[in-house]
């Protein structure tokens with residue numbers, strides 16, 4: 335049995351004493367769950383590393399779930415940490431690794447969160463789980479709710495492309511389209527609906543779900559045989575990944591299982607970079623911005639209200655940084671990651687590679703530093719980001735001559 339402590343406010347220390355109150359009644363901060371780890375020994379680290387269960391659940395003791403029978407798993411976790419030598423040479427980083435989360439069950443990092451979140455939902459007896467999202471979270475919540483035998487409701491803003499919500503529908507979610515801006519009207523309605531219907535909230539305002547991405551830290555410590563990267567770069571929207579990775583590293587360090595932690599880097603699109611702006615201004619909390627359109631749709635978040643301040647603290651404590659990149663830089667990183675490393679990442683995910691390149695050019699990352707870029711979502715989530723010329727789709731006559739002409743034309747088109 336995992337030993338779960340009470341939910342506690344990280345700002346004012348308040349402990350409401352209920353497992354289903356997620357927000358501090360005094361200061362409105364999202365509460366935090368801490369798990370008792372003192373009983374874990376070094377031998378357990380080795381046992382976990384040898385475990386035949388390769389999902390995040392081999393780290394069961396680190397998650398806020400009391401009974402193994404509550405676990406809702408689709409086999410998430412232990413994604414490959416791939417040495418990307420050719421991509422690394424191209425961007426001047428000799429020890430570049432890619433954490434390939436595109437292969438998670440629903441194609442994005444959200445599965446780390448929702449496996450934990452829906453396990454707790456089942457433990458607490460919820461019948462319906464809800465989320466507001468324009469894509470990855472919707473699909474993931476719907477899949478894990480289906481696996482848990484729980485209904486799911488997904489709220490999306492008007493204008494969301496059908497391709498974004500098809501996956502959630504496929505897992506049986508009820509999808510409700512709302513006429514309004516995502517960060518404001520949709521968010522307001524979502525909050526009201528959670529209160530009205532008593533549904534289980536799967537946003538970053540859920541302290542249990544926020545623990546899931548700690549698994550990045552555990553898996554990286556395992557995969558690199560205890561060697562710790564110098565930098566881990568994470569595409570950042572709400573800030574959960576940065577906050578949770580840092581917490582995971584802190585836990586492993588407090589157990590003496592590792593002796594240092596990486597510098598964490600938040601990678602954002604220039605069109606939606608409130609965490610980068612707050613980091614650069616030295617602010618303790620994030621000032622909301624109105625997110626502009628960006629090719630990195632999955633991280634187009636202007637108001638990381640729940641965990642922004644905790645992500646900022648994690649960046650600073652780790653000695654890391656935050657950087658934003660433009661759409662052309664993101665698309666170039668996506669193309670290089672596909673062509674030189676064989677991984678098709680969605681544009682939001684490729685911001686980590688674009689930021690690695692930018693920090694290397696700026697001399698912040700050194701040529702021999704060990705750098706991990708998290709690739710957090712599959713390219714097939716947003717296939718329209720890949721551009722084709724009309725010509726490529728024009729059929730050729732079925733002759734070798736026409737085939738040769740086409741190969742020549744394509745070669746000319748792609749030779750820089």
Ligand SMILES: Cc1ncc(COP(=O)(O)O)c(C=O)c1O
Nearest residue numbers: 570571572573574575632710711
């Ligand atoms: C593909 C992708 N990458 C990264 C993120 C980052 O989220 P967070 O900052 O909450 O870890 C998200 C989610 O919003 C996402 O969909």
Ligand SMILES: [Zn+2]
Nearest residue numbers: 343346358361
């Ligand atoms: Zn408080």
